[in-house]
Amino acid sequence: MYLILVYDIGQKRVGKMLKLCRKYLHWIQNSVFEGEITPVKLKELLAEAGKIMDEEQDSLIIFKSRNEKWLEKEVVGKEKNEIDTFL
Amino acid sequence: MYLILVYDIGQKRVGKMLKLCRKYLHWIQNSVFEGEITPVKLKELLAEAGKIMDEEQDSLIIFKSRNEKWLEKEVVGKEKNEIDTFL
Numbered sequence: 094m095y096l097i098l099v100y101d102i103g104q105k106r107v108g109k110m111l112k113l114c115r116k117y118l119h120w121i122q123n124s125v126f127e128g129e130i131t132p133v134k135l136k137e138l139l140a141e142a143g144k145i146m147d148e149e150q151d152s153l154i155i156f157k158s159r160n161e162k163w164l165e166k167e168v169v170g171k172e173k174n175e176i177d178t179f180l
Numbered sequence: 181m182y183l184i185l186v187y188d189i190g191q192k193r194v195g196k197m198l199k200l201c202r203k204y205l206h207w208i209q210n211s212v213f214e215g216e217i218t219p220v221k222l223k224e225l226l227a228e229a230g231k232i233m234d235e236e237q238d239s240l241i242i243f244k245s246r247n248e249k250w251l252e253k254e255v256v257g258k259e260k261n262e263i264d265t266f267l
Contacts, residue, residue: 101210152257163250170239
């Protein structure tokens with residue numbers, strides 16, 4: 094499936110979360126990721142994320158689509174991807 | 181069409197952008213919005229956003245889907261919506 098993931102995480106935990114998400118998805122903006130992922134890998138990602146998150150303060154939203162073609166993406170302004178490759 | 185909008189905006193401009201996006205869409209997380217929007221309204225929103233944004237620093241990503249049914253949303257942790265209604 095195709096996934097968009099957005100997190101809103103406290104400063105202290107954001108580094109860990111970023112590292113985790115980049116293991117599974119492409120980083121497209123500060124707290125936004127996208128990519129193809131299998132249900133098993135997604136479960137793994139969410140389990141790991143749950144360990145990092147403070148459920149009182151943090152949140153994570155995912156949008157799943159069975160097919161990437163059903164989503165059209167448009168970026169206005171600076172694209173994060175250029176930076177991503179250097180990190 | 182159904183829209184997901186995520187922005188990454190400098191602190192100074194974020195208040196204006198939030199206010200603008202809430203005029204057109206539902207606020208679901210710090211910098212994430214979703215909702216049904218017509219192509220004309222989207223054009224209007226992007227034109228207004230362009231005036232607020234610093235194109236060197238800020239970015240805005242939109243994902244369009246012809247049908248909301250093609251997207252399945254899942255929220256982990258705190259939901260922003262509860263707060264939204266009080267603001």
